[in-house]
Ligand code: MF3
């Protein structure tokens with residue numbers, strides 16, 4: 001990483017001189033880089049103006065999930081969930097990010113029981129009592145992206161599935177508690193992993209979270225296998241998702257050949273996922289979407 005000339009305009013676009021803006025920040029990054037630490041590049045550090053826009057997008061994402069939470073029940077189809085998401089998002093002046101994303105055909109992902117993620121809504125899929133379902137919502141507002149997902153239990157799901165859903169949420173909370181500026185992404189990863197394993201569950205390896213905000217998926221890739229004190233350095237202005245997929249049985253997964261999207265557990269046992277979108281602040285973190 002190269003430092004700028006001190007009187008040059010800052011790279012962040014604030015219009016301020018570098019020495020009055022991100023110079024000290026860059027010096028700190030450079031100090032870590034010299035120690036061999038993986039540092040975030042400038043293009044994933046959001047400015048206050050960008051953060052405001054991303055928060056507006058995230059508000060819509062939250063509102064969509066709140067609507068789903070109020071209306072989801074046994075007897076509805078996952079296509080109905082897709083219809084709600086499309087309607088609420090577009091009425092708010094935004095676009096569902098999944099729609100046409102790399103050929104994805106719908107506005108939301110709905111993943112039930114042994115579906116790990118990227119389940120495609122369908123008129124043929126009817127929710128029934130005992131199902132657990134992840135509804136993963138992503139929004140584009142004026143070019144700014146947000147992304148979060150929640151689990152929903154349809155009626156009484158039984159103690160085993162309920163515990164999986166609850167522990168998975170705890171995994172996200174334990175990971176979140178580790179997020180702080182000048183900490184490491186691996187601090188979060190290990191907290192998630194340790195809590196899942198302490199409860200007898202496994203963590204999906206191949207699919208993880210991601211930077212988000214100016215694009216749907218930005219650096220860093222956010223896995224849950226990393227060790228504390230390793231991985232990318234966290235700096236104020238970074239925004240990323242924490243979205244572990246926790247399996248009741250083995251961590252192994254496969255993608256359905258017939259639709260090219262839906263990911264299943266190899267052993268057919270249930271999987272759960274919660275996703276939050278978090279901003280690294282000067283003194284800790286702020287949850288932008290949940
Ligand atoms: N929302 C998912 C994520 O958390 C991405 C889904 S991509 C889609 O990263 F095309 F399947 F929608």
Ligand code: CO
Pocket residue numbers: 147148209210241243275
């Ligand atoms: Co995501």
